[in-house]
Amino acid sequence: MNKRAIFGETGWLGRAMTSAVAIGVLATARPAEPWVWAVVGAGFLAFLAGTVLMTLRPYWALGLLAYAAVSSALVTGVSGSNALVLVLVSITDIAVMAQPWRNRPIIAVGISCAVAYGISAWWWDRTDTWYLSQLMWTAILIAFGLNRRQYEVQARQTAQLLEQTQLAQQEHARAAALDERGRIARELHDVLAHSLGALTVQLEVAEALLAERNDTVGALDRVRRSRRLAGQGLVEARNAVAALRSDEVPALPSALAALAEQHVVDHDAEVTLTSSGTPRPVASGITVAMLGAAREALTNAGRHAPGQPVEVELDYRDGLRLAVRNPCAAAPVGEGFGLPGMRERLALVGGKLEAGPDGDGWLVIAEVKDA
Incomplete structure (x- = not known):
């Protein structure tokens, strides 16, 4: 009563x-x-x-x-x-x-x-x-x-x-928790599946070179690539954790500059980075999505056009637009899992990704209109 x-x-x-x-x-x-x-x-x-x-x-x-x-x-x-x-x-x-x-x-x-x-x-x-x-x-x-x-x-x-x-508040909290779990799952999948998958392939090739051909030089090269992939995966994991914890991720221009420098070191290729419009802070989710698209585009450039110069342009004038262009020394066969994953990540923050031939080169464009 x-x-x-x-x-x-x-x-x-x-x-x-x-x-x-x-x-x-x-x-x-x-x-x-x-x-x-x-x-x-x-x-x-x-x-x-x-x-x-x-x-x-x-x-x-x-x-x-x-x-x-x-x-x-x-x-x-x-x-x-x-x-x-x-x-x-x-x-x-x-x-x-x-x-x-x-x-x-x-x-x-x-x-x-x-x-x-x-x-x-x-x-x-x-x-x-x-x-x-x-x-x-x-x-x-x-x-x-x-x-x-x-x-x-x-x-x-x-x-x-x-x-x-x-x-209603309990249902809202439950929905928010489920959404957060889904977000964590996507971040872990994007980071671990890409990095560990590529790392596994490189180590398997190195093992085959040693076991079947006794090619220590080739195997050493694969081990070095594996180390770079591990380093990149660690950076991606840190960025993902920072975004999940709502901490401040690195500013997009400086983070892109760091990626460009790393590409120069890893692939001995020139990277030109330009910016248009007035830089401004953007949401951490958008920053992580843009960095992921840039990293994927640079990785593909190093794989399909080794040693060739890459142009990276960041444009703030109409929303947020990132363009990565490189000479297409070898046309990519299919998209693999990287670009579809980037499309999904950009879609989650209201953006889109396009990739395809551009004259004698290959162009990747990631943009978010409401950034």
Whole structure:
């Protein structure tokens, strides 16, 4: 049982206090007609039963409370009956009850009590002032009950809204966690699958050169390539971890310059890096995606056009655009897994990647319009 059920007007404590008030007032009654005790007693028992059944059996409670109110209203004109208190507590309970029937029962019972007051006033020769006072008290208690019912309805709606909001927040947090897990999976796949796959191939070739041909020079060259691949994979892993932790990744221009320098060292090829527009900070996800595209383009340039110059252009004028061009000494056969992976990564940040022949060269373009 919650706190509102215990201490609210419609809770058990409120009902007990209302019943105690009715008992106290009726205990001082001294009706002029002895038979009135039977009417008041029956009405009081109906009131008690209806009060108990308000939440358990609302339709039964409505009938019992309506009987208590109307029967007591018929004898309010008897001097010393104090029956008005029974009318007021019964009609208040009816007004408080929040059921699908809305206000129809309280209107019907209120009209019935008004008619009963009139009959009682006529039968026991009460004044118009008396009749109006009975109507006034009844109207006040009906208004109080309706106001309390509205408060109860609003409180329940607020509680339901709060519960729905909490559920929505939990679902949002769950969706965010799933999205983050997917992001981590993509980052690990992009970094580890590419780097470890290439590293495995180079080591297998080195093993074959030693075992089958005893070619130590060729094997040493493959081992050196493996070391460079391991270094590149470590850089990619660090960048991915920095992005996942929402730490600041290196600025895009400086990171591209570092990639260009590394390409010059690894492939003994000139790299020209130019920038257009005004440099500005971009989201870490976009930076990582652009760096991945540049790294893939430079790796392909070193593989298919070894020793040839590479042009890298970064353009901030219309969103963010990265272009990598190199002479196509050997046309790539298929795309492998690198470029499709870069397309997927750029798509996640609202960008796209294009790659293909460009005159006598090969051009890779990565761009994000809303960067």
